[in-house]
Amino acid sequence: MEPISDISYKLFTLVKDRDKLINSTQLHNPIVLNTFKEVGEAWLKNSINETHKLMIHSVVDYIHEQLHIGHWSSVPLLTKKAFYASSFLKAVVLLQLDNSAETLREALKCLDLGILLGAPIESDNELLTDAAKCINEKLRVIDVNEIVTERNQKRKRDLNCPKFDVLNGVEVVSRSLPTLELFMKEFYNCQVPVKIQDSINHWPAIHKWPDVTYILGIAGNRTVPIEIGSQYSDENWSQKLMPLSEFVKTYYLGDCDTIGYLAQHNLLDQIPELKNDICIPEYCVTSRDGCDEEATLEINAWFGPKGTISSLHFDPKDNLLAQVYGTKLVILFSPQDTQYLYTHSDQMLCNTSQVNPIKPDLEQFPEFTKAKMMKCLLEAGEMLYIPPKWWHYVVALEKSFSVNFWWT
């Protein structure tokens, strides 16, 4: 291990504008803000001591509480930025005082929380991802073999899922590498789903990611959000933050009774190295007539064992679901069938149906038979276009990694 000053000096040099980092941060509570600045100044003067450690802990914990007051979308941007800046400061303070592997892990977790819950500051918008990469490289000696040799999935998980061929419903049409023009004319403009083949086979991810040791090497030490429970509409569903290696060990390779799913997480922005393994499909640069809004693209990772389920629901955006490895079964309904799909009354689940389309309870939901079901078996290297507001239910038939693109 390198001497103490080394890693904290490396992080020090990563900051583009140290003065802005310390002095542009704002917070509604001036006393806590002063505590942040006091620690920042001590860091710049290289005079960090144990008191500063307690101070920055309390600042991060205080802002962490503020981030949980009110709905996430109503939390002021300045509070999220303050969390970003103070997470960095906490990591460097910890590393200035100690550089044991345990502290490196604590600092990395702190940076990941800053990435997950904070908002980048303008003067240094890649600071936390760069700093996390830097610490991760020192930690990379994670014992991948220890995790991977524990392949003890003895029990086969019964999916209770009928074979694709005997499932009701019309199969979604497939096109091999359609031109952008064809995609727009036949599918995007008239909002019809389509399975696109042969368009992502060149992604490095297609051959790199199936090897879980590759993912663990890059991301094993990183903290990620994991959904626990079979589907988000269930009562006992919850979300936990844990190192990716723990997720892989317990839920992905292990034979845990409960399903764990790294779902709808912006993993590729958290760990930009993984972003190099994919390419953004040209199909998701299209935009609709009369839509003046600036185009936005959101990329999410979906990584999990066999049996992960996304309940029947719809999203407001255009969606391309790209299957990197594993097979997923997708059931679709057009927005016109909404009246037959028994939407949840709870305001938080108002885009979610109560029906399980694989095994519908027709006594409880008799109208469901009137809905026109579509089905798609999505295999490695294929992409499914799901138009806005189309209902979809997704189940992983085996271990799976998907990336989806939402755009407007």
Place this chain on the structure above:
Amino acid sequence: MKVWYSGFNLYNQFHISREHIVNDFSVFKYGTIQNLVFSHTYIAAQNANTITFYGRVSSNLSIQEVRNISQIAAVDNITYILYNDGTIKKVDTASGEITDVPNFLQTENPGTSDYITKIACGSKMNVAVSYNNDVYNIPNKIEYNGKRVKDVASGHEHCLILDNYGNVYSFGNGLRGQLGHGALENLMNPTLIDALAGVKINKIAAGGWHSCAVSDSGDLYTWGWNRNGQLAVPTRDPSVFATPQLINFQNDDYNVNNVACGSNHTVILVGSQVYGAGWNKYKQLGSISNENIYEFKLLKNFCFDEILSVTCGPWCTAVITK
């Protein structure tokens, strides 16, 4: 009056201790005090018409009033002062600026007079109750149909009301189950918690995102966010309980006398013993080493002192004895 303190002390708010974290219920004798409130960065003590601040506040901030003070409340760097005549002042303890809270009373019958008798403050909402039993989410009057308000408690973004008949009402943000109605919905107006109907409640307390109630027969109910064990329920999953949970401990043979909540911790008084559960990173639960405590643990036995009350700041606990 003695105050036994444990918890966060970075700003020397518990001024007799030089430690940044007080972990042993250190004691200080305050003299006579009517109101003692705890914020993140200071403690405010009110005696008659004087308020003294301890901790990090604007230099020379001290308040000496002509009018009689009825209550004080603190959240972050703001302290609210409620006077006997029902008017409210707002003190920015960081800048020292003191302003009047504009009158927000809405009396339905002209000519009848009304005034504020009680306030409760949270990060997102400040609640006031009037002599005529109207309830305000300051400055708006809200619809309250319960009996006379006995007590009101605010969390970060929710509020509990206890009426004279022992009914509990809740409103505000319910995303973490803190309203106790089963759903995670937000409610504008105080709504009776059905799950506690039929149980006469004597005491209520609101934490950051959790709620507690003690019944006439000494049973404790908790609900809301259990991230750090603050609900003292026997399981760690799920992290949210959206209906009141009856807490069993010590083989059920106990009588809870009082309850208080910090941001993420809960303390109860059982006879002369103080128990606590929840977040303990800043030793808000005393000398126990764990960062989170998932079931009630004995914090201290006060068999030689008469306990007047237990109270919490966001990250601290204080026991007040004679």
